[in-house]
Each structure stands twice: as structure tokens, then as C-alpha cells.
Amino acid sequence: MPTIRDVARLAGVSIATVSNALSGGRHVSPQVREAVLAAVRELGYVPNRLARSLRNRRSQTIGLIVPDITNPFFSSLVKSIEQAARARGYQVLLCSSEEDALLEYDLALALISRQVDGMIVIPTQDAPRYLQRIGEKTPVVLLDRIGGEDGLDRVGVDNLQAARRGTEYLLSQGHRRILLLISTLELANIRERVEGYQAALEAAGIGFDERWVVPCGRGADTARVVEKAIQKYRPSAIFAATNRLSLVAVQAIRNLNLPFPERISLLGFDDFEWSTLLQPYLSTVRQPLEEMGQRAIQLLLERLEGVRSGPARVLLPCELAVRESVAPVALSMRRKEVRSKDNPGGSAKSAKP
Amino acid sequence: MPTIRDVARLAGVSIATVSNALSGGRHVSPQVREAVLAAVRELGYVPNRLARSLRNRRSQTIGLIVPDITNPFFSSLVKSIEQAARARGYQVLLCSSEEDALLEYDLALALISRQVDGMIVIPTQDAPRYLQRIGEKTPVVLLDRIGGEDGLDRVGVDNLQAARRGTEYLLSQGHRRILLLISTLELANIRERVEGYQAALEAAGIGFDERWVVPCGRGADTARVVEKAIQKYRPSAIFAATNRLSLVAVQAIRNLNLPFPERISLLGFDDFEWSTLLQPYLSTVRQPLEEMGQRAIQLLLERLEGVRSGPARVLLPCELAVRESVAPVALSMRRKEVRSKDNPGGSAKSAKP
DNA sequence: ATGAAAGCGCTAACAT
DNA sequence: ATGTTAGCGCTTTCAT
Numbered sequence: 001m002p003t004i005r006d007v008a009r010l011a012g013v014s015i016a017t018v019s020n021a022l023s024g025g026r027h028v029s030p031q032v033r034e035a036v037l038a039a040v041r042e043l044g045y046v047p048n049r050l051a052r053s054l055r056n057r058r059s060q061t062i063g064l065i066v067p068d069i070t071n072p073f074f075s076s077l078v079k080s081i082e083q084a085a086r087a088r089g090y091q092v093l094l095c096s097s098e099e100d101a102l103l104e105y106d107l108a109l110a111l112i113s114r115q116v117d118g119m120i121v122i123p124t125q126d127a128p129r130y131l132q133r134i135g136e137k138t139p140v141v142l143l144d145r146i147g148g149e150d151g152l153d154r155v156g157v158d159n160l161q162a163a164r165r166g167t168e169y170l171l172s173q174g175h176r177r178i179l180l181l182i183s184t185l186e187l188a189n190i191r192e193r194v195e196g197y198q199a200a201l202e203a204a205g206i207g208f209d210e211r212w213v214v215p216c217g218r219g220a221d222t223a224r225v226v227e228k229a230i231q232k233y234r235p236s237a238i239f240a241a242t243n244r245l246s247l248v249a250v251q252a253i254r255n256l257n258l259p260f261p262e263r264i265s266l267l268g269f270d271d272f273e274w275s276t277l278l279q280p281y282l283s284t285v286r287q288p289l290e291e292m293g294q295r296a297i298q299l300l301l302e303r304l305e306g307v308r309s310g311p312a313r314v315l316l317p318c319e320l321a322v323r324e325s326v327a328p329v330a331l332s333m334r335r336k337e338v339r340s341k342d343n344p345g346g347s348a349k350s351a352k353p
Numbered sequence: 354m355p356t357i358r359d360v361a362r363l364a365g366v367s368i369a370t371v372s373n374a375l376s377g378g379r380h381v382s383p384q385v386r387e388a389v390l391a392a393v394r395e396l397g398y399v400p401n402r403l404a405r406s407l408r409n410r411r412s413q414t415i416g417l418i419v420p421d422i423t424n425p426f427f428s429s430l431v432k433s434i435e436q437a438a439r440a441r442g443y444q445v446l447l448c449s450s451e452e453d454a455l456l457e458y459d460l461a462l463a464l465i466s467r468q469v470d471g472m473i474v475i476p477t478q479d480a481p482r483y484l485q486r487i488g489e490k491t492p493v494v495l496l497d498r499i500g501g502e503d504g505l506d507r508v509g510v511d512n513l514q515a516a517r518r519g520t521e522y523l524l525s526q527g528h529r530r531i532l533l534l535i536s537t538l539e540l541a542n543i544r545e546r547v548e549g550y551q552a553a554l555e556a557a558g559i560g561f562d563e564r565w566v567v568p569c570g571r572g573a574d575t576a577r578v579v580e581k582a583i584q585k586y587r588p589s590a591i592f593a594a595t596n597r598l599s600l601v602a603v604q605a606i607r608n609l610n611l612p613f614p615e616r617i618s619l620l621g622f623d624d625f626e627w628s629t630l631l632q633p634y635l636s637t638v639r640q641p642l643e644e645m646g647q648r649a650i651q652l653l654l655e656r657l658e659g660v661r662s663g664p665a666r667v668l669l670p671c672e673l674a675v676r677e678s679v680a681p682v683a684l685s686m687r688r689k690e691v692r693s694k695d696n697p698g699g700s701a702k703s704a705k706p
Numbered sequence: 707a708t709g710a711a712a713g714c715g716c717t718a719a720c721a722t
Numbered sequence: 723a724t725g726t727t728a729g730c731g732c733t734t735t736c737a738t
Contacts, residue, residue, distance in 0.1 A: 014708065014710075015732080025734075046465050049468070050412070051733090053403050054714050072627070079451075082449065093446065115401060133397065357715065367724065368726095369717080369718085369724070378718075382723065404717090405716055409730085410730070
């Protein structure tokens with residue numbers, strides 16, 4: 001690989017001049033500049049960023065860790081972050097932690113080791129301690145999974161409001177028996193969605209029963225879990241708190257051969273392109289991916305440029321994407337509901353056919 | 354950020370000893386080693402990889418460029434590559450070219466600039482010239498889109514055989530009117546799939562008509578294009594040569610309100626998890642993602658370790674994933690087919706109810 | 707407008 | 723078993 005010295009020699013100038021001709025540090029006469037560029041072309045010279053960053057103590061690079069690059073929610077977020085970063089002259093080093101806290105830690109250290117100027121992290125767990133430590137020395141922005149307390153900048157959505165809104169929508173369609181599918185209660189994100197669900201139910205005068213909140217975990221057999229819950233509680237609607245869970249819910253509904261959406265409605269969380277495979281088209285609570293990415297970059301760059309010192313918190317609202325997977329509850333269902341034993345809200349003012 | 358000097362000072366040893374204690378270049382007495390590690394912990398020292406790579410002239414890093422990280426086919430490939438690389442002690446720098454040849458070029462230079470030891474590229478176009486030039490100095494392995502001629506290592510699937518196999522399967526189900534959906538003929542990958550389709554048809558004594566090969570491009574309105582083709586040619590089956598096109602095909606079929614798969618069958622290319630949203634479950638020609646990733650890494654490391662000098666070519670076979678989206682062609686269809694005017698194979702021995 | 711030289715943090719060759 | 727030092731490729735003073 002040719003170095004700056006080779007270019008200098010070929011162009012008949014000093015290495016300082018080459019550096020300045022290329023990076024524009026100071027004035028270089030047009031003829032010399034041309035000679036340098038010609039030498040660069042002839043040699044196929046590409047500056048060594050490692051050396052440059054080492055010298056500058058700045059890499060113009062930010063790290064990005066996401067839990068699973070295979071999940072369209074995260075990969076869309078990645079896309080918006082990369083675009084925003086590129087527009088501001090930064091490159092991003094992208095890592096996937098495979099939802100593995102240990103790997104995530106290793107990746108974070110690897111990024112530090114590569115001298116990133118800052119990093120954006122969607123952690124596998126809320127507010128990992130190691131990230132706080134890193135955050136004391138290197139700017140860190142937490143994204144999406146922003147539960148827990150620490151002094152880090154964070155960008156996420158208002159999960160409580162979003163889930164409440166989604167649940168209210170289901171209620172407005174006459175649903176009273178609403179199953180909530182969640183991944184795990186370990187993430188504050190998810191807990192807030194449960195709270196939103198609960199708040200909406202209670203505001204509607206319907207009791208909240210935590211048994212109707214079904215943790216599905218990550219196992220391969222989660223569809224079975226959902227099927228059992230459906231059989232046990234006979235919901236008229238399912239609210240899937242995660243895009244993966246929409247998938248699982250669909251499988252369960254099909255396995256049980258329930259008319260969909262006539263007999264059972266489904267509302268998802270997170271929008272994703274490939275969901276159009278589903279018929280009826282999936283209605284979802286949509287997160288503002290584009291804006292989340294942009295705000296994360298913005299916060300990080302503010303830090304890098306020393307504009308701000310106190311931690312910032314950005315909470316974005318979600319909106320409802322109403323499509324076809326939620327149907328008004330059937331009258332027959334409502335009647336049944338009143339008689340039902342294990343209906344948490346059966347006694348309320350819900351059913352009046 | 355603490356440096357190796359800080360650690361040396363705190364531990365009361367020389368920087369060489371710190372280096373050796375950490376990287377294990379030569380023997381260090383247990384006590385000294387402990388002192389060094391203690392100092393490392395106390396300072397929160399993380400070695401500077403930039404400096405290390407600069408000095409070593411080796412980064413233990415490989416670059417990976419994929420056309421679109423959002424596409425599950427590519428992101429799954431990424432996953433398998435990262436795993437294989439990690440297992441061999443390499444880190445990967447992942448880039449998405451957004452199907453943009455110019456951006457791809459920039460990214461490749463950026464990787465060179467970061468002194469990657471080699472790179473794996475799924476190019477946006479076949480055998481880009483710039484990659485050949487890079488390949489003369491830095492090991493490059495072409496993946497998936499391996500058309501064109503140059504001296505680079507390549508790993509891909511046997512597209513001709515795969516498409517032929519898929520088409521034969523459709524034929525075996527009685528289909529004679531098979532529409533082939535492709536993205537663009539610019540990729541050899543796709544051209545080979547067309548050839549495979551053609552070969553299968555001709556082997557079955559059915560004429561090949563290039564009008565039945567529908568280029569869908571990347572536009573937003575590709576579903577309309579497919580709808581029109583369906584209305585014009587009235588196929589009994591669609592073979593989507595790309596996972597994205599399976600999506601488009603499904604939309605078109607629905608918009609046309611055709612009984613699926615009874616009236617029209619669909620065979621996809623590339624398997625992907627989220628396809629289970631589709632009912633009936635999508636049958637596909639499945640590419641061996643795992644193995645493709647592993648072989649790519651293997652080829653690259655062989656180069657890096659100088660085991661091999663001539664270019665290698667790995668062609669992997671695909672297998673059929675038979676599920677539900679392909680139905681035997683209905684008898685009524687076969688009759689209709691014989692009368693049809695624009696049926697490319699109508700005159701052949703195809704229909705004999 | 708240009709050149710010479712120091713030094714970013716690290717490893718390895720040469721010391722002892 | 724450990725220390726000293728040159729140098730990886732670059733930018734940036736300090737010269738001229």
C-alpha cells in the first residue's frame with residue numbers, strides 16, 4: 001500500500017504538502033496541488049484512517065450497537081441513523097449483539113478500542129452498568145430501550161401512551177376481552193406498554209387482570225403458549241407488544257383456525273414492510289423510526305461538539321396505523337362475554353347488545 | 354483515555370512489559386502480570402486498536418458490504434458471516450450500500466482506508482471494475498452476486514440449477530403457464546435464473562417466451578406491473594426470482610382477488626422467517642445462507658494466510674422448501690389452457706385431462 | 707507557499 | 723525476565 005511518503009516523492013514535494021493538498025489544512029499552489037493529485041491517482045493512494053485518527057485523536061466515527069440486525073425494526077433504525085450520520089460527516093461502525101448482554105459488552109469495548117467518538121446503543125437490558133461507566137468518558141446515547149436510571153442521553157417513544165392509545169382503539173371497536181402479548185417484563189419498555197394497556201382498560205371501567213398479559217419469551221414454541229392463552233381466555237382481540245409477537249400471534253390464530261379478523265382481531269406494535277404479506281393487512285402502533293434515528297444522531301453530535309452537558313431525554317409519540325386486522329367485535333361475542341366466567345371486565349358496562 | 358504508558362507507570366514497569374502482559378508476546382512473571390492487570394482495571398484501560406493495527410500492519414478486521422441491510426436475505430447472511438469471523442478471531446466492519454453503486458464504491462474505499470485485511474462484497478452490479486483493482490492489493494471475496502469475469506474469489510449458489518429445479522417442481526404440479534418475476538436482467542444471478550426456467554420449460558417440451566419473464570424493477574408500483582402481467586397471460590403459477598418479488602406477487606394476487614393457491618400458485622426464491630406471515634405458507638427455493646457465509650469467510654482467510662493464490666469459485670446447490678403456496682393445477686385450468694391464444698406452450702403435450 | 711520534525715499509542719527488535 | 727527505542731502513516735507546529 002502506498003503511503004503519503006510515496007505520493008510526496010512522486011510529486012516531488014514534502015509529505016506536509018501532500019497532507020495539506022489532500023486535507024486542505026493550508027494553502028497549496030494550484031500546480032503543486034495538481035501534481036499531488038496526479039501522483040495520488042497514479043499510485044492509487046488511499047489515506048490511512050488509522051494513522052489519521054491516531055494523530056488527530058478523533059475518528060469521525062460513531063459506534064452503533066443493535067440487538068438483532070435481522071429484525072426489521074432495528075435494521076430500519078440502522079438505516080435512518082446511517083443516513084443522518086453520513087449527512088453530518090460521520091461514519092458508523094455497526095454491531096449486532098444478538099440479544100446477548102455479554103457480546104454487547106465485548107462489542108462496546110471493541111468500539112472504544114477503535115476510538116469511536118461516541119456511540120448509540122440499543123441495549124439488551126435496561127441501563128447496563130458498564131454503559132454508564134463508558135458514558136463518563138465517551139458520549140453515549142441510549143436508543144429505544146431507555147429504561148432505568150443513569151446520566152445518559154436517551155431517545156425513545158412514549159410506550160405508555162402508545163400502548164394506551166392502541167388499547168383504546170381496540171376498546172372503541174367494542175373489544176373487552178383483550179389479550180396482551182409481551183416478550184419479557186425485564187424491559188421497562190415492555191412494562192410501560194403493560195401500564196398503558198392497564199390504564200386504558202381501567203379508564204374504560206374494565207378490570208385489569210395480569211393473567212391476560214402473556215409473556216412469550218424467545219423460545220421456538222411461543223406459538224403454543226399463545227394458543228393456550230387464547231383457548232383459556234377466549235379473547236376477541238390480541239395486542240402484540242412487539243413485531244415478532246405479531247408473527248407469533250398470526251401463527252397461533254391460524255393453528256386454531258379462528259376466523260381472522262372476524263372472530264379475533266390483532267393489533268401489532270412496530271410497523272414493518274414485510275407485514276404486508278399478512279392478510280388482512282396488519283394494523284399497528286407505529287414508531288417514528290426515521291425521527292428516532294435522527295434525534296439520536298443529533299443528541300450525540302450535540303455532545304461531541306460540547307453544546308450540552310446535562311443528559312437529555314427525547315420521548316417521541318407513536319401513531320396508529322389502522323388497516324384491516326382489527327374488526328369491530330361481533331354481537332354474538334358480546335353476548336357470550338357477559339356470561340363468561342373468567343372475563344376480567346365482564347361485569348362492567350361493556351356489553352349491551 | 355489512559356494509554357499503555359499510564360498503565361506502565363502505575364504498575365511500575367516498562368510499556369513493553371505491559372504490552373507483553375496483555376498480548377502475551379513473551380513471558381511475564383506472574384506477579385508483574387498481576388500488577389499490570391490491576392493497573393489496567395484501576396484505570397479502565399482499553400488498548401488502542403488503531404495504534405496496534407498501525408504498528409502491526411494488520412487489523413484482524415474484515416470489511417463486509419451488502420446491498421441492503423433491511424433485506425432479511427442479506428441480514429441473515431451477515432449474521433452467519435459475523436459468527437464465522439468471530440470464531441476465527443476477526444471482527445467485521447459492516448456496511449450497507451443501499452443498492453447504490455457509488456455509495457458502494459465509497460464504502461469500499463472507506464474500508465481500505467481503515468486497513469481491513471480483506472473484504473467480502475455483495476456488489477450492486479456484477480464484477481465492478483474498481484473491485485478488481487482493489488482485489489489486486491487486498492483479498493476480496495465476491496458473494497451471492499458473482500457474475501462477470503475477474504480474478505476474484507467468489508461464493509454463490511448455482512442459480513441455473515436452482516431455478517430449473519423450482520420450475521420443474523411447478524411443472525410436476527401440472528403447471529404449464531408459469532410467469533417468472535425478476536428484478537432486472539443486469540445481474541448474471543438473475544439471468545441464470547431465467548436460463549434455468551427456460552431450460553426446464555424446454556426440457557418439458559414447452560416453448561419459452563421471453564414475454565413471460567417480467568422485469569419488475571425497484572419502483573413502488575411494481576405490484577401493478579405484476580397485476581397487468583397476470584391479467585394478460587393468465588398464468589397458473591408465478592415463480593418469484595427474489596424474496597422481495599414474492600411480496601409483490603402476493604400483493605398482486607390479492608388485489609386481483611384470485612383464489613390462492615387454488616387458482617394461482619406461487620413459488621419464491623430465498624427463504625425468510627417473516628414469510629410465515631403469509632398464508633398459505635410460502636414454498637421457496639432455499640439458499641444455504643449459513644454455508645454461504647462460512648465459505649466466504651473460509652476463502653477469505655485462506656487468502657489472508659496465503660494458502661492459495663489462484664482464484665477460487667464455490668457454487669452451492671439450493672434446495673426446495675415445499676410448503677403450501679403451490680397447488681396442483683386445476684383441471685379446469687388445463688382445459689382453458691389449450692384454448693388460450695398467447696400461451697407459449699399451449700401447443701405442446703402439456704394438457705391432457 | 708513549502709519543508710523538517712515531533713509525536714499520536716502501540717509492538718518488536720535489540721538490548722541487558 | 724524486563725527495559726529502551728525505532729517506527730507504523732499521519733497532522734501539525736515551528737521553521738524558512
